[in-house]
Amino acid sequence: MAIEPRAARRALVETPGPPRPLPDGEVLPPEDYRRLVGVLEAVDRAPDLEAFAEALVRALQTWFGYSTVVVLHGRTLAEALRGGAGVKTGYSEAFLAEYATQWIAADPFLTPRAFALLDERGVVTLRDLLAPEHQAYVDGFLRPHGINDKLGAVIDGGAAGVLYVGAVVRGAATVPVRDVAVLRVLRRHLAPLAAEQLGRPRxxxxxxxxxxxxxxxxxxxxxxxxxxxxxxxxxxxxxxxxxxxxxxxxxxxxxxxxxxxxxxxx
CATH class of the missing domain: 1.10.10.10 (Winged helix-like DNA-binding domain superfamily/Winged helix DNA-binding domain)
Incomplete structure (x- = not known):
């Protein structure tokens, strides 16, 4: 009885076609995916949480043009925002002192509604949070400092805690929709890196x-x-x-x- 030779392993020899076009209605154009990759490349080899936060601040400055950025960490979102542990850049000492002594209680980002929206959407802007009771905060504090809109993003590190990223977009009436779209994608890719950094012994x-x-x-x-x-x-x-x-x-x-x-x- 003849023995059939063992079947050869199949090799992929097809000629690849052109790149798949972006689907209709795609939110992010190709250049925004480059921004996303640029941020990830900047932070993925950070040796510790502090270096990770500093690299993330610099990357957001480089790829998004934000001059004022904070990256805060805590066991919960409330702790991250209220505890203030992390990296801040672009704020003057006078600005922070005025905020701490006069305006912190009026900050829309420190409200239960802001926490709920951040949990739901991942990224929110000041415009998403504004209510009539916040107008004094905007007119009396933000606008005199040249701030028309802000954004906040939460990066979930699971049981290890959370990172909060905040940025001010100066010179623009509102945060660009494209920025919000990119950051919503970016935060999902940053989540496992954040969990690793937050879980390191400190x-x-x-x-x-x-x-x-x-x-x-x-x-x-x-x-x-x-x-x-x-x-x-x-x-x-x-x-x-x-x-x-x-x-x-x-x-x-x-x-x-x-x-x-x-x-x-x-």
Missing amino acids: VREWRLTPREREVAELAVRGLTNPQIGRRLFIGADTVKKHLSRVYAETGTATRTQLAVLFRSMP
Whole structure:
């Protein structure tokens, strides 16, 4: 009985056709996909959460032209927005001081409605949130600073927490619809990277506030008190007080001891 030879594995030899055209009604033109990829390439190899946040800020400045960006983190969206731990750029100290002392209670992005819409849509703009009770905030605070519209985006890191991204679009009456569309796609691709970064061991094991954690992490990276203050828009004396609290909680007395402790963390 003759034995049939083993069938050869099939090779793909078809000649490929032209690229598939974008479907009718496609929201994002090809150049916006390049923006999306550009941001992902900028952040995907960040060694830690702080470097990730800084790279994301720079990428949004580069690919979207935003001069004012914040990337905040926390266990929940409310903690991220209200705790302020993260990276901020483009805001003056005077602006932040005025906001903290006069306007924070009126911020539409700190309302339950904003949290609900961010959870539902992923990306929202100031225009999405405006109600009559917010007009004083817009006319008395934002517009004198040249701000007509803002956007916020939440990146869900699952059990590890969330990242909040906020940006101001200066010189435009409204946030471009294309920006919102790109960011809605981008946040889904950033989610697994955010979950990985948020899940890395940090000083969360100690009973520190988000701001104390942030000061500690910057001190370990070698920044001086004035440098930390400029990065976080707080005074050097405030940095010193935060560090004293960090030393007391962690059982250290110097930056060197704190750095050794950080390096010993699993």
